[in-house]
Amino acid sequence: MRAAIALAETDPNLRIALISKVYPMRSHTCAAEGGAAGVIKPDDSFDLHFDDTVGGGDWLSDQDCVEYFVHEAPKELLQLEHWGCPWNREADGSVAVRPFGGMKKKRTWFAADKSGFHILHTLFQTSLQFPSITRYDEYYALDLLVDDGRCQGVTAMEMRSGQLRQFHAKAVIIAGGGAGRMFPFSTNGAIKTGDGMALAYRAGAPLKDMEFVQYHPTGLPNTGSLLTEACRGEGGILVNKNGRRFLQDYGMGPETPVGKPQLKTMELGPRDRVSQSIWHEIQKGNAVSTQWGDCVLLDMRHLGEKTINERLPLVRELCASYLQVDIVKDPVPIRPVVHYMMGGISTNTKAATPLPGLFAAGECACVSLNGANRLGSNSLIELLVFGRRAALSAIEHIQGLPAANTAALNARAEETQKRIGELFSRTDGTESMSGLRKEMMDTMEKNVGIYRTEEGLQEGVSKIHELRQRYRRVILTDKTSVFNTDLFQALELGSMLDCAEAVTVGALARKESRGSHQRLDYVERDDKKFLCHTMVHHQGLDVPRVDYLDVVITKSPPGVRDYSGDHK
Amino acid sequence: MTQMKERLVQLEVLRYNPDTDTEAHFQRYEVTCYEEWVVLDALNKVKADIDPTLNFRWSCHMAVCGSCGMMINGEPKLSCHTFLRDYEGVIRVEPLAHFPIERDLVTAPDDFMEKLKRVKPYIIAKEKKPISEGEYKQTPAQLMKFRQYSMCINCMLCYAACPEYGLSPSFIGPAALTMAHRYNQDSRDGGRMERQEVVATHEGVWECTFVGACSEACPAHVDPASALQQMKITSSIDWIVEHLIPGGKK
Ligand SMILES: Cc1cc2nc3c(=O)[nH]c(=O)nc-3n(C[C@H](O)[C@H](O)[C@H](O)COP(=O)(O)OP(=O)(O)OC[C@H]3O[C@@H](n4cnc5c(N)ncnc54)[C@H](O)[C@@H]3O)c2cc1C
Ligand code: SF4
Ligand code: FES
Numbered sequence A: 001m002r003a004a005i006a007l008a009e010t011d012p013n014l015r016i017a018l019i020s021k022v023y024p025m026r027s028h029t030c031a032a033e034g035g036a037a038g039v040i041k042p043d044d045s046f047d048l049h050f051d052d053t054v055g056g057g058d059w060l061s062d063q064d065c066v067e068y069f070v071h072e073a074p075k076e077l078l079q080l081e082h083w084g085c086p087w088n089r090e091a092d093g094s095v096a097v098r099p100f101g102g103m104k105k106k107r108t109w110f111a112a113d114k115s116g117f118h119i120l121h122t123l124f125q126t127s128l129q130f131p132s133i134t135r136y137d138e139y140y141a142l143d144l145l146v147d148d149g150r151c152q153g154v155t156a157m158e159m160r161s162g163q164l165r166q167f168h169a170k171a172v173i174i175a176g177g178g179a180g181r182m183f184p185f186s187t188n189g190a191i192k193t194g195d196g197m198a199l200a201y202r203a204g205a206p207l208k209d210m211e212f213v214q215y216h217p218t219g220l221p222n223t224g225s226l227l228t229e230a231c232r233g234e235g236g237i238l239v240n241k242n243g244r245r246f247l248q249d250y251g252m253g254p255e256t257p258v259g260k261p262q263l264k265t266m267e268l269g270p271r272d273r274v275s276q277s278i279w280h281e282i283q284k285g286n287a288v289s290t291q292w293g294d295c296v297l298l299d300m301r302h303l304g305e306k307t308i309n310e311r312l313p314l315v316r317e318l319c320a321s322y323l324q325v326d327i328v329k330d331p332v333p334i335r336p337v338v339h340y341m342m343g344g345i346s347t348n349t350k351a352a353t354p355l356p357g358l359f360a361a362g363e364c365a366c367v368s369l370n371g372a373n374r375l376g377s378n379s380l381i382e383l384l385v386f387g388r389r390a391a392l393s394a395i396e397h398i399q400g401l402p403a404a405n406t407a408a409l410n411a412r413a414e415e416t417q418k419r420i421g422e423l424f425s426r427t428d429g430t431e432s433m434s435g436l437r438k439e440m441m442d443t444m445e446k447n448v449g450i451y452r453t454e455e456g457l458q459e460g461v462s463k464i465h466e467l468r469q470r471y472r473r474v475i476l477t478d479k480t481s482v483f484n485t486d487l488f489q490a491l492e493l494g495s496m497l498d499c500a501e502a503v504t505v506g507a508l509a510r511k512e513s514r515g516s517h518q519r520l521d522y523v524e525r526d527d528k529k530f531l532c533h534t535m536v537h538h539q540g541l542d543v544p545r546v547d548y549l550d551v552v553i554t555k556s557p558p559g560v561r562d563y564s565g566d567h568k
Numbered sequence B: 001m002t003q004m005k006e007r008l009v010q011l012e013v014l015r016y017n018p019d020t021d022t023e024a025h026f027q028r029y030e031v032t033c034y035e036e037w038v039v040l041d042a043l044n045k046v047k048a049d050i051d052p053t054l055n056f057r058w059s060c061h062m063a064v065c066g067s068c069g070m071m072i073n074g075e076p077k078l079s080c081h082t083f084l085r086d087y088e089g090v091i092r093v094e095p096l097a098h099f100p101i102e103r104d105l106v107t108a109p110d111d112f113m114e115k116l117k118r119v120k121p122y123i124i125a126k127e128k129k130p131i132s133e134g135e136y137k138q139t140p141a142q143l144m145k146f147r148q149y150s151m152c153i154n155c156m157l158c159y160a161a162c163p164e165y166g167l168s169p170s171f172i173g174p175a176a177l178t179m180a181h182r183y184n185q186d187s188r189d190g191g192r193m194e195r196q197e198v199v200a201t202h203e204g205v206w207e208c209t210f211v212g213a214c215s216e217a218c219p220a221h222v223d224p225a226s227a228l229q230q231m232k233i234t235s236s237i238d239w240i241v242e243h244l245i246p247g248g249k250k
Helices: A002-010 A046-056 A063-083 A115-127 A193-202 A246-250 A273-281 A301-311 A315-324 A379-398 A408-427 A435-447 A454-472 A483-509 B039-050 B110-118 B140-144 B147-151 B155-160 B165-169 B174-184 B192-199 B213-217 B224-244
Strands: A016-020 A133-137 A139-147 A150-158 A165-167 A173-176 A215-217 A237-239 A288-290 A291-300 A333-342 A345-347 A358-360 A532-537 A545-551 B006-015 B025-034 B069-072 B073-078 B091-094 B101-103
Touching: A002 A133, A016 A139, A046 A063, A046 A532, A046 B147, A063 A115, A063 A379, A115 A379, A139 A165, A139 A193, A139 A483, A150 A173, A165 A408, A173 A193, A173 A379, A193 A345, A193 A358, A193 A483, A215 A273, A237 A246, A246 A273, A273 A333, A288 A358, A291 B224, A301 A315, A315 A333, A345 B091, A358 A379, A408 A483, A435 A454, A435 A483, A454 A483, A483 A532, A483 A545, A483 B140, B006 B039, B025 B039, B039 B091, B069 B155, B073 B155, B110 B174, B140 B147, B147 B174, B155 B174, B155 B213, B174 B192, B174 B224, B192 B224, B213 B224
Parallel strands: A016 A133, A173 A358, B006 B091
Antiparallel strands: A139 A150, A150 A165, A215 A333, A237 A291, A288 A291, A291 A333, A532 A545, B006 B025, B069 B073, B069 B091
């Protein structure tokens, strides 16, 4: 939506189709609670945001990209402010910022604990004033139309009627979101099935750094619902069954006073480190056992009812409804949960993919901002910065393009039609959709979780590969045309399997530990061999091909990630 | 924390497929659930294990995306936030009232989407300024004047609850009017007069008879009834200003 608005504003004569499989304000951005980072306060600087992002990403971020991003971020947040986003304010009327994990300064703009929700609705509502944006709500994108070596459109199904539609376009921007649903335990909504990534990948654009999957430390153990990092930003603490603040035992100490969180240390360490510490704590037998498995405790009682109601109302609500715990009175059990894909469609700093005419932004893209571990509150702002950037690049791209070969595009679209037709008419199907989906999720959890090994990954690669073969025999129960979610779930499963294979293959090839990718058999970071991006190329039904791309380093050579409190 | 208890839940779900059915009918499902589950979990289990042809919308499972509204035992509810523990016996699940059914529990929200657009739910700046000049100052007190009304998740439960909307579908309705009010109340906005053309009509606030069902149904505590009440007051002030004081209209 950010891209659509930028297109409409820049050139009102463009015809813009906004295609989404859900009504746009239902997109999963609405679930983001914490906020969006951008340098605005006088004690902060672009260099500090740069350093936090690059260090947080364990030096796998492209530094030219980070540089562009930190400069654009505040402009985008201000733009949203001008569009009406209800950011929290200081007493003098200026925008308020809060602390966030891995950030050295307070720089996270927030709208209570509904930041993503307000960003999404502000964008959606703002987009309504542009007549050149035509929305195609509840259209499911199926395939990209590629001809003459460039992307020239997309095919989609109108969900309400089951009708296939072609969109011929000079440029396509994908903003399809993440793929966390390939894991069984995830903060991601049902729609985050990696369709956008799979769309590009099948059309020949490589997926980058897919093995980097972020676990958020604080998920509710039963539903996977996320308790925002702001819980810790506001002063919540993590304790084990003995009441010990165990993060101090994993290089994030010394202990800070309760209720006085210090930036970039203890509970405000980066997500990968905090999640990994919880994993170790559970291995050591220091977990609290609950009916939903082993957990540690998040204690916010000392914040008091007033602060909790003012700053963390949604968190209180979620814990009360889904777990029947009142955080004012009791600590809440939590465990790490799959949250975010650092990897995605490979894009450069201009949000362009290697496939001409195809651009991507948001979680589905990997512009190499987040490197091996995203910092909380860098994603909401990433999708704004690079959404706009994608629009500008698309406008550059379409200047002087030759006319499309309509016959060739129609022929491509017929292939899609055949694929869908075959799925409907299949009579020899033997595989149930929910069965395959469960096997995929179990494999991802077991073999490609927080800690990984050669053996586990080998098994994961062959299992996912097998599932992709078996997917060709998946059977639809529902063969009717109107809002057939059996069909869409089957298509989503196809997308997730493609993404799952890229994650697994990338993880197997990366024989080092960096950021969120941790291997028990290669425990060190290896900058000699792996200071590079994994690029996974789709090879039809075969195992994908992997090659590498160098990381762009401009001013910050790889260093040590230090989250001990002594280091300021 | 309570212990997780299993329970056999009976659901009676309205089914309708325009491809194959001439009219809607109820279908019974029996499914084993955990006591702590919500109705949406039960429906998902039915879809995965019993009947893949059952259709409904959902995404976030945390009462924020607004997708999963349906009638549960006759009341408009978010199914992801309606707990089995609050129900006994057969639970009847139907699509949201007052909207046409697309299929099963999926309704067509076109009318709401169109009305939302009509109230111009975006900032019409009082004074435009470039981004380089920084933010518009807004004090916490100014923010509080509209924040509650900006929490609307567009779930349309208030429309399903509203007797007026049921009787006269041209009524712009609670959520869209509240959204107009939200922008009117925003210190950065100067678009109230433009919105009044839509809002202060019989399709607008004057249609509302203050039953208050919208606020009762609202899962996001937006309290649309209070927004409509405030708007009626300001709209009658406008009316006086426009007609009794020459030149009073901007
Ligand atoms: C619970 C939670 C909390 C978070 N909190 C924060 C935070 O505090 N700060 C932060 O910076 N980040 C946060 N994140 C991360 C951030 O919210 C996401 O990375 C970001 O919102 C992704 O936005 P997006 O626009 O890329 O994708 P989405 O918002 O998921 O949108 C994807 C869009 O693509 C469409 N789409 C997908 N597939 C298809 C298809 N086949 N056909 C047509 N349309 C399709 C969907 O309909 C949807 O409109 C959080 C994430 C979660 C899950
Ligand atoms: S006002 Fe409340 S009930 Fe109505 S659409 Fe908004 S959130 Fe839903
Ligand atoms: S699933 Fe999002 S509101 Fe219920």
